Amino acid sequence: MVSPFLFFPGERLALSELSAACLDGLLVPLGEGFMPADAVETAWMRARSLLPLLGERWAGVRLTAAWVHGGIPTEPTRHHLQRVVTRRTRAHDGTRAVYHDVRLPPADTTSLAGVHLSTPGRTLADLARSDDEHQRAAAVAWAASDPRARSDAQAWLDRHPTFPYGRRGIALLATADSER
Secondary structure, three states, X not given: OOOOOOEOEOOOEOHHHHHHHHHOOOEEXXXXXXXXXXXXXXXXXXXXOOHHHHOOOXXXXXXHHHHHHOXXXXXXXXXXXXXXXXXXXXXXXXXXXEEEOOOOOHHHEEEEOOEEEEOHHHHXXXXXXXXXXXXXXXXXXXXXXXXXXXXXXXXXXXXXXXXXXXXXXXXXHHHHHHOO
16 A cells, blocks of 8 residues: 555665755655655654554564654664564665564554554563663653553563563663653
C-alpha cells in the first residue's frame, strides 16, 4: 500500500527526485524513506518508514524500537534488527543495520504499521541490560520519562531472571526510578 505521507525511492519517485525535494525543503528523511517537511512524525510513520528494511522476517529492537515507541527522540544511525521467523535467514546489507539472529519470541513482539517491533517493556529491558553506554543512557532517560515502560521492563526482567545481565538492567531501572 502506498502511503500519502511516506515516499520510498522507486515507489513513485526516484531517489534523485526525493533528494531534490529534500534540498528544496519539501521532504525530510525518515527511516528508509521520506516524509513531507510539514507532516507530524508519529509512531505509525516511524514504524512504516522501516518497512523496506525490516520486511516480514525482522523486528526492530533496541534503539530502533525505542525510537519508534517514542523512547528516544532521534532515529539511530544504525538500526538493530532481530529475527522473528522460526527459520534462520540471511541478513541484508550490514552497513545500515545490526542483525541479531536469535529469534525474538512472539510474546515480546508487537506489530505497528505492518512491521514487527519488540514490545516497549522488552525494548527498555534490553537497553538497560546493554553493555553499550549510549544504550544505557537512552534507557535511563526513557525510564525516567515513562513510568509505564519502566514498570513493563521491570516486570519483564522479573519474569526472566536467568537472562544475561538482568541484574545490571534491574539496577539501572532502579537508578532511573530514584531520579524522578
